[in-house]
Each structure stands twice: as structure tokens, then as C-alpha cells.
Amino acid sequence: MSTSLSVTTRLSIQRGGRKWTRVILGSLIVSILVVIGVIASLAFGAVDIPIREVLDVITGSGTKVHRQIIFEARLPRAIAAVMVGCNLAVSGTLLQAVTRNPLADPGLIGVTAGAALAATIVLAVLPGYALLLPVFAFVGAMISAVVVYTVSWRPGAGSSPMRMILAGVAVNAILGAFIGLLMVAFADRIPAMMFWTSGSFNGRGWSHVEMLWPYTLAGLLMAFWLRSRLAVMELGDDSAVTMGVPVETTRLLAFAAAALLAGSAASVAGLVGFIGLVVPHLIRLLLGGNYGLIPVAAIAGGALLLWSDLVARLALAPAEMPVGVVTGLIGGPYFIYLLYRARWLR
Amino acid sequence: MSLSVHDLHVNLGNKEVLKGIDFSVSSGERVVVVGPNGCGKSTLLRTISGIIKPEAGVVKLDDASLSSLPRRTRARKLGFLGQSDVAPMMTTVREHVGIGRHPHRRLFRQNMIEDEQAISDAIQLCEVDHLIDRPVERLSGGERQRVRIATLLAQAPSMMLLDEPFTGLDIEHQYALLHLLSQMHQQGRLVMVVLHDLSIAMRFFDRVLVIHEGRLVADGPPHSVMTSDLLEKVFRIKATIGHDLDSDQPLVVCHGQISRAQEPMSAGI
Numbered sequence: 001m002s003t004s005l006s007v008t009t010r011l012s013i014q015r016g017g018r019k020w021t022r023v024i025l026g027s028l029i030v031s032i033l034v035v036i037g038v039i040a041s042l043a044f045g046a047v048d049i050p051i052r053e054v055l056d057v058i059t060g061s062g063t064k065v066h067r068q069i070i071f072e073a074r075l076p077r078a079i080a081a082v083m084v085g086c087n088l089a090v091s092g093t094l095l096q097a098v099t100r101n102p103l104a105d106p107g108l109i110g111v112t113a114g115a116a117l118a119a120t121i122v123l124a125v126l127p128g129y130a131l132l133l134p135v136f137a138f139v140g141a142m143i144s145a146v147v148v149y150t151v152s153w154r155p156g157a158g159s160s161p162m163r164m165i166l167a168g169v170a171v172n173a174i175l176g177a178f179i180g181l182l183m184v185a186f187a188d189r190i191p192a193m194m195f196w197t198s199g200s201f202n203g204r205g206w207s208h209v210e211m212l213w214p215y216t217l218a219g220l221l222m223a224f225w226l227r228s229r230l231a232v233m234e235l236g237d238d239s240a241v242t243m244g245v246p247v248e249t250t251r252l253l254a255f256a257a258a259a260l261l262a263g264s265a266a267s268v269a270g271l272v273g274f275i276g277l278v279v280p281h282l283i284r285l286l287l288g289g290n291y292g293l294i295p296v297a298a299i300a301g302g303a304l305l306l307w308s309d310l311v312a313r314l315a316l317a318p319a320e321m322p323v324g325v326v327t328g329l330i331g332g333p334y335f336i337y338l339l340y341r342a343r344w345l346r
Numbered sequence: 347m348s349l350s351v352h353d354l355h356v357n358l359g360n361k362e363v364l365k366g367i368d369f370s371v372s373s374g375e376r377v378v379v380v381g382p383n384g385c386g387k388s389t390l391l392r393t394i395s396g397i398i399k400p401e402a403g404v405v406k407l408d409d410a411s412l413s414s415l416p417r418r419t420r421a422r423k424l425g426f427l428g429q430s431d432v433a434p435m436m437t438t439v440r441e442h443v444g445i446g447r448h449p450h451r452r453l454f455r456q457n458m459i460e461d462e463q464a465i466s467d468a469i470q471l472c473e474v475d476h477l478i479d480r481p482v483e484r485l486s487g488g489e490r491q492r493v494r495i496a497t498l499l500a501q502a503p504s505m506m507l508l509d510e511p512f513t514g515l516d517i518e519h520q521y522a523l524l525h526l527l528s529q530m531h532q533q534g535r536l537v538m539v540v541l542h543d544l545s546i547a548m549r550f551f552d553r554v555l556v557i558h559e560g561r562l563v564a565d566g567p568p569h570s571v572m573t574s575d576l577l578e579k580v581f582r583i584k585a586t587i588g589h590d591l592d593s594d595q596p597l598v599v600c601h602g603q604i605s606r607a608q609e610p611m612s613a614g615i
Contacts (some may be wrong), residue, residue, distance in 0.1 A: 102435055231441075232448045234434030235497070242395045242428075243501060244421030244449040284436045 016179040023296060026287050030299040034082060037306040041078040042070050044314055076206045081309040081323075083212045084201075084277055084303035089301025090223050091261040092276030093283075093294055094174070094254045097230040099161040105277035106262030109168045113175035114144025115266035116197055120179050123193050124186035133196075134211060134267040141263030147171055149255055158248045160237075164255075190310060198322030199272035201309050208268045215264035223294045253277040274327040275301050278335050285339075304331065347408055347504055347536060348372040349394070354403035356393050357385075360375060363389045365560040367403070371434035371553070373504070373536040376528070378547040380540075381557035382581055387540045388429065390557065391507045394538075395426040407505070425503030427494060429510055433483040439493050440478040443468055446500030446501075468499035487514035495523065505536040512543070524550050545597040548572055548587075556580055569596065578604060 042054045049057075049066050056062040057070050088106065095104040106112050118140025122133045130137070151167040153159045183190055229250045233240045240247050262276065283297045308326040315321060350370030356363050363386045371377050381387050390548050392398045395404050396412060405412040409425055415423070426456045434442065446468065447461045469475050477485065482493055491514045498506060508527075512520050524546070541547045547554060548568040556564035556571060558580045564571045569587075577585045577598070584601040 096435075100432065100434075130451065228448060228451065231434075231437075232445050234432070234437065235442075235445060236428070236430050237433035238395075238397050238426070238428040238430060239391065239432070239497075241397045242421060242426035244418040246417060311414070 004096075021288035022287050023293060026283075026293075027296045027299060030296060030303050032300060033303040034306060037303060037310060038075075038078045038082070039123050039163045041081075041306065041310050042074045043090055044310065045069075045074060046318060072205065076209050077201050077204050077309070078306060080204045080268055081201050081306045083196040083209065083216045084170055084269045084272065084281075085214070085301040085303070085305025086298040087216055087219060087261040087265040087301075088272060088275040088305070089297045090294060091258040091265070091282040092218055092278075093297050094223055094226075094230070094258040094261075095276070096280050097233065098251050098254045100234060100236075102166055102281065103277070104275075105173070106258065106266075107273065107276070108165060108258065109262075110144040110171040110175065111141045111259050111262040112266060112271055113172045114147075115141040115181070115263060116173045116271055117179050117182075119142075119270070120182050120193050121198050123196065124182045124189050127189070134208070135261065137270075138263050138267035141266055142259060144171055144175060145255070145259035145263065149252070157229070159251055195322060196270040197324075199270040199324035199327075200312070200320070200322050201269055202320055204215070212264055212268055215260050218256045219261040220295070220298055222253060222300075226257075230254065253271060272305065272324045272327060274324070274331050275305055278331050279304060282335065319327060347534075349505060349536060349538075350406045351390075351394065351402050352406070354390070354393060354405070355401040356389055356398055357401050358389065363560055364393065364400075367557075367560075369555060369565055370563060371536060371538065373534050375532050375536070375553050376551045377536075377538040377553045377555060378541050378551035379555045379557060380542070380544060380547050385557045386560045387557050388509050389537070391426065391509050391540055392428070393505045395424060396420060397426070399429075407595055416449055418449045421501065421503070423503055424505045424507070425498045425501045427498050427506070427508040427511055429513065431487075431490065431494070431513075435483065437482050437484070438479050439474055439482055439496075440465070440469070442482050442493050443474075443500050446497040446502075449501060465499050468496040471499060472496035473522065488516055488519060490517060491515055495526075499526075504534075506530060506538070508537075508539045510540055510542065511540070520546075528575060530613050544572065544577075544581075545596065548596040548598065559612075572596075572598070591602065 037317050039051065039054060041080065042057075043049050043051055047069060053062055053066055054070065057066050062070075091111075092105045095109060096102060098104075099108070101108075115137040118136040119133055121140075122129055122136045148164065148171050149159065149166045151171070152163040154163070183193060229240075229245045232243050232245045233250060234245065235243075240250075265272070279297055279301045283293050283300060287293055287296065297326065305323070305327065308330060309323050311330065312321040312323040312326045315326075348370055349372075351367055354364050354367040367390060377392065379387050389398065393400050407415070407420075412420060412424070418566060437466070443465050444461070447464060450461060450464075469478060472495050474489065474492050474496055477493070482490060485493065491511070495508075497509060498508075506527075511523060515523060527539065528550070530562075533538050539551070552567065554564070554568050554571045555562060555564065556576065563580060564576060572587060574584075574586055577583050582604045584604060586599050586601070588597045588599045589595065590597055
């Protein structure tokens with residue numbers, strides 16, 4: 001008996017080991033994708049800069065013009081894209097865990113619609129305040145997240161995943177109606193609104209990076225801290241309580257972190273769909289379940305959005321596509337391919 | 347180790363589900379809770395587990411109020427297998443059972459050798475070793491129930507509360523589970539189970555708690571508690587307690603239901 005137990009133990013440790021090899025390999029691959037993506041983003045654009053010159057500029061030499069292009073336009077834009085992708089992926093992972101719903105993403109909890117309504121109000125009614133658009137969008141996102149959480153909360157019973165989703169759907173519908181109303185009333189501003197709602201990194205600079213990084217860092221730390229609690233909560237609230245997880249607090253913290261991540265992302269880049277929904281699945285399909293994978297999901301989200309932005313800039317140059325269009329066009333088919341390939345769904 | 351419940355009152359919504367329950371059990375006993383649907387059995391177990399907050403009354407574990415214990419300490423002492431079956435997304439059997447170790451883990455001390463040992467022991471005891479790499483959501487109901495039991499075993503609490511653990515299990519695995527529970531009992535753990543099969547309740551447990559309309563109406567060894575009279579009043583069946591000819595084990599033989607018209611005037615026993 002004891003020998004057979006130790007054999008199983010050894011087997012299971014080996015299995016655990018294989019999983020960690022996969023995770024390390026996975027993080028390595030997505031990190032390399034980020035690095036190559038950043039270098040490519042620095043090199044390609046309206047003015048192509050040779051890779052060798054890019055490396056020269058990074059190491060401190062290079063011409064003044066190239067330094068200006070790289071440090072003042074392309075680098076902050078690339079960093080912003082990586083951070084927004086990271087925020088969206090982690091936000092989606094957190095939301096799918098707390099709502100126990102594979103279709104959850106920042107759009108579901110009202111954050112996105114709140115940001116969109118606030119942005120639409122600025123673009124339509126207060127175009128003079130366009131500089132403050134990120135602040136408005138962030139505040140709008142937070143207000144609607146608070147409303148959704150409050151609506152889903154009941155005294156005595158607390159929050160519930162199901163009520164959270166339904167409240168999100170209801171708030172989304174209401175906000176969507178107001179956005180529609182504004183679009184009809186201010187039809188001449190529709191192009192600007194549409195460009196914002198499809199997401200873009202056009203003209204994003206260091207000020208946006210400065211706005212983003214505290215949320216990205218805090219959100220990542222929070223997600224990493226909550227990861228094993230989230231895995232327990234997947235077994236249902238009753239099991240989670242009896243395994244020592246403070247369910248309400250965890251749900252509130254994860255919801256708040258997801259809202260801050262998605263709200264800050266939306267305020268900088270507009271509405272970039274798909275990443276929050278699909279990156280968590282992508283990581284699970286490729287590397288298996290469990291929330292220890294949050295850091296991998298974060299980097300993968302960053303890589304995906306960085307490359308999408310590169311395509312958005314270059315595909316129809318000199319015109320620029322909304323990055324949300326690209327994430328959908330690249331990510332959607334790849335996701336379908338993964339769905340067919342994955343052993344989980346065979 | 348002992349568990350005691352004093353004057354427990356629980357309301358769910360506007361309904362008073364438990365109306366003053368008192369009992370205490372110790373680790374030497376195998377306790378089964380029986381009662382008709384909706385009598386408050388599950389509510390009792392869920393309240394003891396800390397899922398539901400009681401309106402009044404206390405649950406004590408070795409003289410300490412359960413609600414005063416830190417969450418993880420409580421989870422290492424008391425484990426619960428509920429009825430709700432939530433299958434997590436894309437989680438393998440091994441990962442599922444591993445989640446049971448949560449109360450034993452620390453932020454920077456994740457899977458230790460003793461965790462791995464507890465996980466593989468639980469997997470083996472519940473006979474799910476051939477499934478460990480399969481996603482839980484794709485298992486059959488009975489296999490999934492065995493995985494959930496394995497997760498409880500990996501949690502290794504000194505006291506186990508199981509709410510209808512036979513759900514979905516075939517007869518072989520029902521008996522395997524009964525055997526497992528007596529092993530746990532022999533190791534000094536306290537085992538308390540909600541069951542509907544009265545014959546099994548009588549054969550495999552030392553003490554029966556009968557709940558009826560939110561009250562504890564009978565408490566004691568099976569042969570003295572389970573009588574035709576009680577079955578008639580609480581379970582509304584005409585039944586006799588017979589015995590298997592070979593083994594002399596008790597059997598509840600039901601002859602039929604009592605129609606609502608014949609309802610006894612008072613439910614008090």
C-alpha cells in the first residue's frame with residue numbers, strides 16, 4: 001500500500017512539474033513576443049527606422065530625429081498598448097472567476113459602457129474638454145461599476161454571481177440607450193465617437209503611461225494575491241466558505257480590481273474588445289486551468305494588443321485602423337482554431 | 347473532539363427553518379441526520395459549517411465558538427460536502443482535489459510534499475486515479491461526486507459534514523464511501539451525514555438525529571429511535587422495521603404512504 005502511494009505521489013509531483021515547465025515556457029514565449037513586438041513597433045511606422053538604428057537609439061546613440069520619434073512617440077505608445085492589454089486580460093480573468101461565467105469580460109459588468117457613455121458625452125456635448133476625456137471615461141467606468149455592484153448586492157444575502165451578471169446586463173442596456181440617444185442627437189460627431197468606441201492608441205504618449213501604470217501594478221498584485229482564493233471560489237460559494245475563503249470580501253476585491261484595470265484601460269485606449277474575454281481562455285486552453293497563470297495571461301494580453309496595434313498602424317498606412325477591429329479580426333479566427341484543437345472540447 | 351449546538355434558530359427569508367436545535371456529538375460517534383424534504387437537515391449542516399449565520403444560538407467546537415475561530419483554522423477542523431454541484435471550468439481532477447489543500451497553504455508556501463501526499467492519498471481512496479488528467483466538467487455525475495469527496499479528504503478536516511453524499515453514486519461506490527467514512531471514524535474524526543436511505547442510516551451509524559419541521563424530534567441509537575410510530579409521524583409512511591434473515595441487519599420495509607386526509611392531528615412526538 002505504502003509503496004503504491006509513493007509511486008502515485010511521485011507521479012503527481014512529476015505531473016505538477018510538467019505543468020510548471022509549461023507555465024515557464026509559456027511566460028518565456030509571450031515575453032519574447034512582447035520584446036520583439038516592442039522593437040518592431042519602434043522600427044516601423046510612417047518613417048521606417050532600421051533595426052540596427054533602433055538598437056543604437058535604445059543604447060543611447062543614434063540620430064536626434066530617430067531618438068525623438070522613438071522616445072516621444074513610438075515607445076510610450078508601445079508601452080501603453082502592452083499595459084492596456086495586460087489590464088484587460090487580468091480584468092477578464094478576475095471577472096470570469098468571480099462570476100463563474102466563461103463569457104464574463106469588462107463589458108459585462110458595466111465598466112465599458114460607463115466609460116463609453118462618459119466619453120460620448122464629452123465628444124458630443126463638451127468637445128472643448130476633449131483633453132479631459134480619459135478622466136471622464138475613467139470616472140464613468142467607476143460609477144457604473146459601483147452601480148452594478150450595488151444593484152447586485154442584497155442586504156443579508158450579499159452579492160451573487162448571477163445577480164452580478166444580470167445587473168451588468170441591465171446597466172449596459174440603460175447606458176447603451178443613452179449612448180444611442182446622444183449619437184442621434186449629435187450625428188455630426190459620430191465618426192469621433194465611433195473611433196473612440198473601437199479603441200485606438202493613436203497619439204498616446206507618456207502622460208497616458210503615467211496614468212496607467214499604478215492601476216496595472218496594483219491590479220496585477222491584487223490578482224496574484226487573490227489567485228488561490230479564486231480557484232477555491234470556482235467550487236461554489238458554500239465550498240469556498242468551508243475552505244476558509246472570505247467569499248464576499250474576495251468577490252468585492254476582485255470586482256474592484258477588475259473595474260480599476262478595465263476602467264483605466266478604457267480611459268486610455270477607448271473600447272478594445274475581445275482581449276478581456278479571450279485571453280483568459282487562450283491561456284487555459286494552451287496551459288490548462290488554475291489562476292496561478294494570471295501573470296502569463298497578463299503578458300499574453302500585452303503581447304496580443306501590442307501586435308494588434310502594430311497591424312492597426314501598418315496594414316492600411318498611412319491611414320490607421322481602430323485597434324479593436326484588429327483584435328477581433330486576428331483573435332477571433334485563432335480562438336476558433338483553438339476551440340477545435342483543444343483536448344478540453346474534443 | 348466534540349461539537350455542540352445550543353438553541354440554534356435559523357431563518358431563511360421570512361421562514362423560520364430551524365426552531366431551537368440542541369445536541370452535542372463527540373468524535374467517537376458516527377452520526378446520521380434524517381428527516382423529510384424541507385425539514386431543515388441541510389440548513390442545519392450549512393449553519394454548523396458557517397455558511398449560514400444563525401438568528402440565535404451557538405455552534406461550539408471543543409468549547410470554542412466556531413464563529414470566533416479564524417477562517418483557515420476552522421477549515422482545517424471542519425469540512426463540508428454540500429449538495430450543490432458546481433463544476434469549475436477546465437479544471438482537471440488533480441487540480442480540483444488540490445484545491446482542498448487551500449486551508450493548509452500559505453502565500454509563499456504553496457504545494458509542499460505533505461500537500462502532494464494528501465492529494466494522492468485522497469485520489470486513491472476515492473478511486474479516481476485513472477481520471478486525474480480529465481477535466482471535471484466532463485465526468486459523469488457519480489465520478490464527479492467522488493472527486494468532490496476526494497477534495498474533502500484532501501482538506502483533511504478533523505470533522506466532516508456530508509449532505510447527501512450518495513447523490514449519483516452507484517451501489518458499489520455507496521458502500522465504498524460508507525467504508526471510507528468508517529475508516530475516517532476509526533482515525534478519530536467526527537463524521538456527520540445527512541441521508542435519505544433509512545436502512546443504511548440504521549445499519550452504518552451509531553446515532554440518529556431526526557429533524558422534523560425545524561425541530562430535533564428524536565436523538566439516539568438507531569434501534570431505539572427508528573420505530574414504526576416515528577416513521578408514520580415524521581416520514582408519513584406505513585412501515586415496519588424488519589431484519590435481514592442472514593445478517594440480522596435492520597431493514598426499513600415501507601408498505602405505503604399515509605394520505606394527507608389521515609394526517610394525525612398533532613405533529614408532536
